[in-house]
Amino acid sequence: MKKAIFTLAFVGLISTMNAQDTYLNDRITNSSNDLYGTSRYVGMGGALGALGADISTIGWNPAGIGMMRKNDINMTFGALWDKKGIKESSKTHGTFDQAGFVYSCKLGDNSKMKYINFGFNYQKKLNYNNAFYADNPNLKGLSQMDQFAELVNAGFDTDYNMAGFVVDENYLTKDGNTYYNKYGGESNYYTQKTWGGLHGFDINISGNVNDRAYWGVTVGIDYLRYRSSTDLYEKNSCIEGGVTKYGDYSLFNDQVINGCGMNFKFGTIVRPFEESPFRLGFVIETPTWYNLKSSTLYSLHDQVYNVRTKEYESYLEYAIRTPWKVRLSAATTIGSKVAIDVDYEFANVNGTSMGYPNDDIDSPSNSLFNTTKDISMNQQTKDNLKGMHTVRAGIEYRATNAFSLRLGYNYSTCAYKDNITFDQYSLDSYAMNVSTSTSYMKMGATNTLTLGMGYKWKHIYVDLAYKLRNQSADFYAFDSSFTQAGSDFAVANPKLSDVTLDPVNVDLTRHQLTATVGIKF
DSSP states (O other), X not given: OOOOOOOHHHHHHHHHTSSOSHHHHHHHHOOTTOOOSXXXXXXXXXXXXXXXXXXXXXXXXXXXXXXXXXXXXXXXXXXXXXXXXXXXXXXXEEEEEEEEEEEEEEXXXXXXXXXXXXXXXXXXXXXXXXXXXXXXXXXXXXXXXXXXXXXXHTTOOTTSSHHXXXXXXXXXXXXTTEEEOOSEEEEEEEEEEEEEEEEEEEEEEEEEETTTEEEEEEXXXXXXXXXXXXXXXXXXXXXXXXXXXXXXXXXXXXXXXXXXXXXXXXXXXXXXSTTOOOEXXXXXXXXXXXXXXXXXXXXXXXXXXXXXXXXXXXXXXEEEEOOOEEEEEEEEEETTTEEEEEEEEEEOGGGOEEEEETTTSOOOSSEETTXXXXXXXXXXXXXXXXXXXXXXXXXXXXXXXXXXXXXXEEEEOOOBXXXXXXXXXXXXXXXXXXXXOOXXXXXXXXXXXXXXXXXXXXXXXXXXXXXXXXXXXXXXXXXXXXXXXXXXXXXXXXXXXXXXXXXXXXXXXXXXXXXXXXXXX
């Protein structure tokens, strides 16, 4: 292997793509399994796809704005906290979740088009503020450095990825043309802190046809800002000449991702029976096309000699295209007291696509707008993710003309297939050629329970909501599929043949309180 000099340019390149992969892409852009918006919307579990008449439906079913007959201005704020976290990190975060308005234009009683409404809404779609640890006390003799060694032996371009870097820094040993890690992994300790959010800005036009059919179109502009600080410490050792030697080290990454995206939503609500309050809703949401920029600080710390490399900054542009989404809704009212709504969404998550600007990669084919698709990474997405189903249900009870109670529930299926891997040494991806990360998480199914209440006085209303979101994830510090029987690693290390790394379960349960203040006139 050609020995590379540890320079600013080299470290800048490898740290750029520290985690641009299938798993991070899903975490920062997939908002189907979380719920933000007005407190009425949250209190009913977001199940307003056919009931409508709430500003937050602008991003769920644009036709819901068409049911409004008054001008409306409101804003939502609150507090979010984790069930578990890192001791030195605050578990509670203040939130500003929503602010919007609707201008309702009545066209006349004799017109078939009763109303034309115009709306704008800012709404948080994902809140990245979180902190967790995932400590594995038993690595069964495997080390992250074993995976790096297999990357080198598989013939990756080691001048430009983490595998080459650890060789250049003498973390691996060479025997002939083969590299190996002489230390056995004992345990590792991983912490991650994240900040920021995915913010949606929606512009809507909608209408009411004879109080029977409602239509709406929303143009969505997303702004994404994600910051992640991770520290992976591995404790390992070996015996040489009867003496135990240690090779403990830690990897640190501080990554910031910024960018914007755009999508379109088309929705309808119809009352099929003139004398019945029963109604149906249907929505198609296009993919969101994101152009993102990543900047990363990276360093490696030799814990034995207490030597840490300098931190370097890097920069990269890339693109993500999220999947199409389809939503169906059904709702009814019972007298003037009760409203019930059930919504369903399907998102073809394994259709998420990643690419790079054409002027950055010399590959003229497979254009994704002005980008080039990462064919191998997109195939990994198809192999490891699947379609995601979300069901929302909500009920509202109007106790008096001024006071209402609400209850909601969401369930989103796991977007990952069974036995997922992050098999980098067979992933012919540009991202992996410059990757410094081996960790990944399998996010589980999501259950969300919501409670809410509302009070209105003349033109002013105040709504409150509580949200309990329960989700867990399986965290892997590195992929251990290189130990399969018959592999070069298994032949050279028979005691480690078919040894697999156990996942660390991470509890991502979160609580949130929100309050909405608004005025209708």
